[in-house]
Amino acid sequence: MTSLDHVDLALLDALAEDPRATVVALADRLGMSRNTVQARMSKLDRAGVFLSYERAIAPGALGYPLEAMVEVVVTQADLPQITQRIAEIPEVIQAHGVSGQVDLVVRVAARDTQHLFDIDARILGIDGVERTETSLVMGEVIGYRVRPLMTLASRER
Structure with a gap:
């Protein structure tokens, strides 16, 4: 960079x-x-x-008003293949590899709770996925932002 x-x-x-x-x-x-x-x-x-x-498009405008974060624990050796398979799920709108108790945090959009259950089952069905934990997104409290970071970077120069 x-x-x-x-x-x-x-x-x-x-x-x-x-x-x-x-x-x-x-x-x-x-x-x-x-x-x-x-x-x-x-x-x-x-x-x-x-x-x-x-442009960032609201999933709700497309008929997917429910969002959730799915924490995924995987067999480490299978991580590249698992990530590739997760990327093939159209309801996955974002995913991050993380350190700690889980390996991936996957943001998904769903039509309703049954659809969310089905998405979670598809993720669980991927070889190498050991378990998931799903949390509903209740609302975004701080959106993606970098302006405060730019302000800090400017002061540090």
Whole structure:
């Protein structure tokens, strides 16, 4: 990962505030040329700074209003194959490998509790999955964010 300077951080802050901003709008806001902003964005993109360009879509809008976190314990040697099989389940919207008592935390979306039960059964049916524990998501209390981290990084420079 590349080292970010104050210009990169200002650009990222502007993007965090307005993710839909065009290069021209960002240039105007930051007092830079369009070419400079475009070059910086390309450099940041090549460095892997941007996670995704897709819009986050609410699963509820697609008919999947119930979300849950499924903690999965696996046979360690089978982790790559298990991860691949979990990725094939369309209701899986995110997964993280973690340390501690469980190996994976899988975020799923379901139509209702019976559907959630079926999704959990599909995960449990994967060879190498030892057990799962499922928790319903009651609501997001802190959404994905990086602006406070950018503020901290700016102060530390």
